[in-house]
Amino acid sequence: MKLDIGAIEALSEGVAELDAQGRLLFLNANAARMLNQRLGDTVANPLIRRVIESVTGGYDSLPLAFPANMEADEYGNADEMAVSLHQGDETGRYVVLLRSVAEEKLFNASLENLLEFVQAVLGARLNALEVAVAGTESVLRGRFSGDPLAAAAEELVFRAHNVTSALAGIVELADLGSADLRRDSHRISPVELANEALAEIAHKASQRGLWLSRSGFDGQFPPLYGSRGWLRRALVAHLEHFVEAADSASGIEVKLKHIDGYILFTVRGLGHGFPAAVKGQTCIPFAKEAQHDDGSGERLPRLGLALAHSIVERHGGKIKREASASTASLIIELPVRLPDTLEPGLEQALRYAEELKTLIRERRANR
Amino acid sequence: MFERIPGAADFLSDGVALVNMEGVVLYANVAARTLLGLEEGGQKLPQASPVRRALESVRRGLNELPKEIPIRGVQHDGRPMYAEARMERLSDEGAVIVLLRNQTQAMLYANLLKNLMDMLYGNLRLPCEALAAAVGRAESAMAAGQPDLDLIKESLARAVVVREGCEGLVDLAHLIGHFPIAGDERIPAAHLFQLLVERIGQVARELGLAFQAAPAPEGLPALYGSTKWLLRALEEHLVAVLGEADEARGLTVNAAATPEGFLIAFRLRCRQRPAGMGVGSGEILPEAQAMLAPELAIDRHVLELHGGRARLHWNANGDCLELTFRFALKTGVREESALGAEQAQRYAKDIAQLYRLRGLGNLKGQEP
């Protein structure tokens, strides 16, 4: 089946042609992106090279299909591929088809995460609500003596709040999920971002008697690219958690640093630090329900942190946590995108420009 | 043309097929056979196949290639398949290459996301708001030292409703993730309008409804986004209510440019005014629309992602109820940073044209 270059470019698959030494003789835009290589390079993926060697050595015959992990890009995202190797149109030529299974895996991972979250958080709150509902119903039917009505009602109100806030958070997650953050390409000053986030929690912090301090804000920072609004929400969510968890007469420090192509926002508790009971759950995106030693009840995590985690990941970043005897730190790392990196599509267009010129010259020579 | 993937075609997830103008399949890889709904060993496209219908309309001069059409609802192993078919004339002999991009996975995600959105906006948002309000009132009463039994009972009743709704949520498998609803194409508004008119016209005909569409005015702008999602969002708003339409008075549609973009208006006359509905007019708000058809929540979301809005107005007089949908869509300027892959495709297209000219022997630079 002959396909013209326009059709090959339009395929979902990455298509590449290699020689027996693994040199790339052709690759469409998807293949260039998936392999992160150019025309004329020797294919870097060790598994693909090994398979070609095995075929040329006569140990394997074509076609062959296998999974392969691609190298992580500069943001630490590594794609997993379904690869198939085929005989090319000449001896010593091979055709590789590459299909990303990342989306499928993301689907399954997201699904698992969501179910886990829903069951862990919402399920627990619903169970508690159910108990409160049953308790209140019993009271209303006069099955308890004394006046437990107020207590039952208070419990009901508290549980209902928990449920509605969890649901509100799920709505937020859905909103985030349907936004394609990669399409946002605003230039963001890290200092401005941090200052905006601190301004948002300043009032809450002062009400709790906490002080806020800044460090490193006078440094020179390259801009971040992404969604200013969502990044600010992510920072604010973590800061709010710190504010609520910290003892009064303590403080919160936000430190900014630029290291190795990453902007680091470090949020640290100062002063007396966090109560032991809370420390373990600080900054965890979402944890299962946990009973405290004193049996005081369930302490369930904030939905906001799951959202914040997701936002940072969507910008190619990571969240790290450090905890010591008295304090907890959270480090949000966001990659600095290099604005003059040639995007794969234009790089592909450059390759095609050469081919186009060859064809035009040929045409003109034949006139 | 040149040969790049001999023998590998059956491993592609996209379908590749070669078809003549009569709908006879000259070649099809495995994926194409699945996405086109070709029977085992079958060589001709089914009569109802969208590709066959498109070829017919090209043959009759009503349309021309290249053309892109959606493929929906082809059944394979009990699962519906979805694809985007791109059809391009291959040679003067009339063979057409059909590239089918398999969209089934994407549609699966979309349906799951849609279920979640329905559940949240359609079924739970109002009960949650009502519960929060009831709880707030009960709390105030308790804080004043006077717990109110009726308020507590109301909170209880509302909590039960929310609890039952949530149980469905916990049971459902949903996806919240990186689903790209809004795409990046340049969509001429006139083209979108024409596609919508064609699709609604077809549904109207199947329901036996009178259908009239005014021609799109000149000078409509271009939108940016995803044709397929916009079309779906617009179409589903209408399909939700088409069942109520009066056959004879039916449906009319027109479009107009606006300062911000353009507006499509669909007017539908219903068979009868619902009992208990007084004379008058007004707007049917989004929450009420969700009760009409829960899936409208996702479609509204898609329109909003494109900077658009859908409003539904009603007008009741005499024995008649008229519904008018107004879709206001905004134009925008394309982000230059997003053009890379499309630019490569334009190069590929021009190269393909030069190869075709070479292949047809037009080496002297004569245009076909």
Next chain:
Amino acid sequence: MKKVLIVDDRAEIRKLVQMTLELGEFEFMEAADGPTALHLIRSAQPDVVLLDIMMPGGLDGLDVCKTVKTDSNVRSRIVLLTARGQQKDIEDGLKAGADAYLVKPFSPLELIDTVERLTV
């Protein structure tokens, strides 16, 4: 040799356009913003200017086009090469005096034809 000035704030676009036009006998110049473009047009007098519209630096492509086309000392032909593709944008561009208007993503064949036609 005909002179072609390529004006775009994105280096990769400038590179792509230059590579595509390397078929002809052209001498290439580049500018990344309006003020530099205007300076080069006046000093080097290119035969054709390929001009992006959306650029930083205070002067966008339309401003440059209008300024050049009302300057009787300058004979450069202007091709607007831009992502702004609405009918109104095209009309504004031609009203500003542009000799041609190409919408990104552009067809390379159309780009070549347009530049060759304007440098005949």
